[in-house]
Amino acid sequence: MTGSYEDCYARSLRNPHHFWAEAAREIEWVRRPRAVLNDSDPERASWFPGGKLNSCYNALDLHVLAGRGEQTALVYDSPVTQTVRSYTYREVLERVSKLAGALRALGVEKRDRVLLYMPMVPEAVFGMLAAARLGAVHSVVFGGFASGELAQRIQHAAPKVVLTASCGIEPTHVVEYKPLLEAAIARVSNKPAHCVVLQRPERPVSLLAERDLDWGALEAAASPVGCVPVEAKDPLYILYTSGTTGVPKGVVRDNGGHAVALKWSMRHVYDVRPGDVFWAASDIGWVVGHSYIVYAPLFSGCTTILYEGKPVATPDAGSFWRVVEQHGVHTMFAAPTALRAIKREDPDAVLPLRRALGSLRALFLAGERADPETVAWCERALGVPVIDHWWQTETGWPIAANCLGIERLPVKHGSPTRPVPGYDVRVLDDSGVELPAGQTGHLVIKLPLPPGCLRTLWENDAGYEQAYLRRFPGYYQTSDAGYFDADGYLWVMSRTDDIINVAGHRLSTGAMEEVIAAHPDVAECAVAGVKDDLKGQVPVGFVVLNAGVSCSAGDVERDLVARVRERIGPVASFKQVCVVQRLPKTRSGKVLRGTMRKIADSEPYRTPPTIDDPAVLDEIREALRAKGYAR
Ligand code: COA
Numbered sequence: 001m002t003g004s005y006e007d008c009y010a011r012s013l014r015n016p017h018h019f020w021a022e023a024a025r026e027i028e029w030v031r032r033p034r035a036v037l038n039d040s041d042p043e044r045a046s047w048f049p050g051g052k053l054n055s056c057y058n059a060l061d062l063h064v065l066a067g068r069g070e071q072t073a074l075v076y077d078s079p080v081t082q083t084v085r086s087y088t089y090r091e092v093l094e095r096v097s098k099l100a101g102a103l104r105a106l107g108v109e110k111r112d113r114v115l116l117y118m119p120m121v122p123e124a125v126f127g128m129l130a131a132a133r134l135g136a137v138h139s140v141v142f143g144g145f146a147s148g149e150l151a152q153r154i155q156h157a158a159p160k161v162v163l164t165a166s167c168g169i170e171p172t173h174v175v176e177y178k179p180l181l182e183a184a185i186a187r188v189s190n191k192p193a194h195c196v197v198l199q200r201p202e203r204p205v206s207l208l209a210e211r212d213l214d215w216g217a218l219e220a221a222a223s224p225v226g227c228v229p230v231e232a233k234d235p236l237y238i239l240y241t242s243g244t245t246g247v248p249k250g251v252v253r254d255n256g257g258h259a260v261a262l263k264w265s266m267r268h269v270y271d272v273r274p275g276d277v278f279w280a281a282s283d284i285g286w287v288v289g290h291s292y293i294v295y296a297p298l299f300s301g302c303t304t305i306l307y308e309g310k311p312v313a314t315p316d317a318g319s320f321w322r323v324v325e326q327h328g329v330h331t332m333f334a335a336p337t338a339l340r341a342i343k344r345e346d347p348d349a350v351l352p353l354r355r356a357l358g359s360l361r362a363l364f365l366a367g368e369r370a371d372p373e374t375v376a377w378c379e380r381a382l383g384v385p386v387i388d389h390w391w392q393t394e395t396g397w398p399i400a401a402n403c404l405g406i407e408r409l410p411v412k413h414g415s416p417t418r419p420v421p422g423y424d425v426r427v428l429d430d431s432g433v434e435l436p437a438g439q440t441g442h443l444v445i446k447l448p449l450p451p452g453c454l455r456t457l458w459e460n461d462a463g464y465e466q467a468y469l470r471r472f473p474g475y476y477q478t479s480d481a482g483y484f485d486a487d488g489y490l491w492v493m494s495r496t497d498d499i500i501n502v503a504g505h506r507l508s509t510g511a512m513e514e515v516i517a518a519h520p521d522v523a524e525c526a527v528a529g530v531k532d533d534l535k536g537q538v539p540v541g542f543v544v545l546n547a548g549v550s551c552s553a554g555d556v557e558r559d560l561v562a563r564v565r566e567r568i569g570p571v572a573s574f575k576q577v578c579v580v581q582r583l584p585k586t587r588s589g590k591v592l593r594g595t596m597r598k599i600a601d602s603e604p605y606r607t608p609p610t611i612d613d614p615a616v617l618d619e620i621r622e623a624l625r626a627k628g629y630a631r
C-alpha cells in the first residue's frame with residue numbers, strides 16, 4: 001500500500017471498503033467478515049460485521065505458530081527497581097494462557113469486566129491480554145489516579161475481578177495501591193468478587209481472606225486456556241477518559257476494527273515491521289499505552305518495551321537514550337513534556353552523544369501539541385525524523401501524522417502534518433459551515449469514523465451522541481480547534497472545551513471544580529489551565545469563600561490542594577489556589593475562565609462586553625501575580 005500519500009489518502013476516502021478489506025487480510029480471523037463496513041447508520045458504523053477473531057490470538061498465538069516463539073516480545077526495563085527482564089512470545093503466551101485460566105476459574109467469562117489498577121510491570125500487560133483471551137473486557141485505571149477516580153470507574157464498569165499490585169514505585173516514594181483500592185471499594189455498590197494482588201517485594205501487603213488472592217499462587221495453580229472467539233464489534237476494552245463533567249467517559253474499543261487499524265498503522269504510520277523494536281514511553285493507563293505498548297507492537301510481531309521509570313531522575317536525563325541503546329530501539333514514541341523535561345536538564349543535548357543510537361529511525365510525539373522548540377531540540381539531539389502526530393483516546397490511533405510508511409513528507413514544526421488515511425478531517429465554523437484554508441475552527445471528522453475508533457461510551461449511548469455527534473450532524477466533534485494551511489497541513493491549536501493537558505495527561509477542570517465546590521467553606525469556584533514550561537499546562541483554582549469563614553485563606557488553599565490530590569490524584573498537579581472576592585462573570589452568570597487563563601498566561605485579552613463588572617479582572621490579576629503568574 002505504499003506510494004504517494006495523496007494517492008493513499010484519496011483511496012481511503014473514495015473506497016473505504018476496498019481500502020480496509022486489504023488491511024483486514026493482515027488479521028487472523030476465526031470467521032472472515034461478511035462485509036467490510038456496515039454504515040447504514042454512519043453514527044454507529046460497524047466495521048467487519050460477521051467477522052470473528054480474538055485479539056490475544058493475534059497478539060501472541062499467531063506469532064508462536066508462525067515460528068516467532070523465541071523472539072523477544074516484551075522487555076521490562078525498570079530503573080526504579082534496577083530490573084531488566086525479557087520475555088519471548090512463547091513465554092508471554094504461557095503466562096497469559098495460565099492467567100486467563102486463573103481468571104476463568106474465578107468466574108470471568110466473555111463480556112465480563114476485569115479492572116486493572118497497576119504499575120508498569122509485565123503482569124499488567126499479561127492481565128490485559130488474559131482478559132482479551134477470554135473475550136472479557138479490560139479497563140485499566142492509571143496508577144496516578146486516587147481512590148475517588150478509581151471508585152467512579154469501578155462503580156461504572158462493575159468488574160468481576162480487579163487485578164492490582166501491592167505498590168507502584170515513583171522516583172521519590174512508594175505508592176501503596178492497596179489502601180487506595182480499599183477506599184475505592186468502600187465507596188461503591190458494585191463491589192468486585194475478587195482482587196488479585198501482585199505482591200512486590202518493595203511493599204508487600206496483607207490480603208483479605210474472603211476476597212483477595214495472591215497473584216503468584218493463583219497463576220501457579222492455574223491451567224492454561226485457549227482463545228474465545230468474539231464478534232468484530234464486541235468490546236475489547238473500556239478506557240475512561242476525562243470529559244467536561246466530573247464523570248469520566250468510558251470509551252469502548254471493539255476487537256475487529258481495532259486490530260485492523262492498529263496493525264495497519266504500525267506499517268504505514270510508523271514504518272515498523274515484524275522483528276523491529278518499538279518503544280512507547282507512556283503508561284498502560286493511557287490510550288497510548290493500550291495501543292502502542294501493548295496491542296499494536298504485538299499484533300505486528302515487534303518487540304515492545306515496558307519502561308517503569310521517568311524521563312529524568314531515574315537516574316538522570318540520559319535514561320531514554322540508555323534504553324534506546326541497550327535494547328536497540330528502532331522507533332520511539334513519547335510525550336513532548338517528557339522531552340521538555342530532558343531538554344531542561346540537558347539543553348545542549350550532550351547526553352545522547354554518549355550513547356550509540358544508530359538503531360533509532362524516528363521519534364514520534366503525541367499527547368499534546370509538540371512545541372516547535374522541543375521538536376527542533378529533538379532533531380538536533382537525535383538526527384532522526386521527529387514526528388508530531390495528533391490523536392485522542394476516542395480514536396485510539398493517529399488522526400493526523402506524517403505517515404513514514406507511505407511517504408515521508410516535509411516536516412513543519414508545530415503541525416502534525418496531514419490527516420491519516422481513513423480520517424476525513426474538516427474545519428467548521430460555529431454554525432457548521434466548512435472553513436477555507438487558513439481559518440481556525442472546530443476540527444471534526446466526517447462520519448463514518450475509520451476502524452478502531454469508538455462506537456459508543458460504555459452503557460451510555462446518549463452520552464456518546466451528546467458529546468460527539470449532536471453539535472455538528474454528520475461529523476464527529478473532536479473538541480479540538482485548528483486549521484488547514486494552504487499546503488493541506490493541519491494545525492491543532494487548542495481544546496474547545498474544559499479539558500486541560502497536564503504533562504501529557506488529559507484532565508477535566510470540571511472534575512476539579514466539583515471537588516473544590518464540595519468544600520464547606522467555598523461559595524463558588526473555577527479552575528483554569530494555565531501555561532507551564534514543563535507540563536504544558538497546570539490547573540489553577542479560583543475560589544470565593546463563604547462569608548464568615550473563620551480559618552485563614554491559606555488553610556483553605558492547603559485543604560483544597562489535599563482534597564483534589566485525594567479525590568482525583570497527584571497526577572492532576574493541582575497546587576495553586578487563588579482566594580478572590582468575586583469571579584469574573586458575564587451578566588448572564590457565565591464564569592469567564594478563558595479570560596482568567598489569558599491573564600495568567602500574560603496574553604492579550606479583550607474585556608468581554610458582556611462582563612458584569614470589569615474591575616473583577618484587576619483583582620484576578622493581582623491574585624495571580626501573587627502566585628507568580630500574569631507577569
Ligand atoms: N502512580 C502513582 N503516582 C504517580 C504516577 C503513577 N503511575 N504517575 C505520576 N504519579 C504522581 C507523581 O509521583 C507525582 O506525585 P507528587 O506530586 O507526590 O510528586 C504526581 O503524580 C505528578 O507526577 P508527574 O506528572 O510524573 O510529574 P513530575 O513533576 O513528577 O514529572 C514529567 C514531570 C514531565 C517528568 C512527567 O510528568 C512525565 O514523565 N511526563 C510524561 C507523561 C507521559 O509520558 N504521558 C504519556 C501520555 S501519551
Ligand code: AMP
Nearest residue numbers: 366367368369389390391392393492506
Ligand atoms: P488523550 O485522549 O489523553 O490522548 O488526549 C487527546 C487530546 O490531547 C487531544 O484532543 C488534543 O487536545 C491533545 N493532543 C494530543 N496529541 C496532540 C498533538 N499532536 N497536537 C495537539 N494536540 C494534541
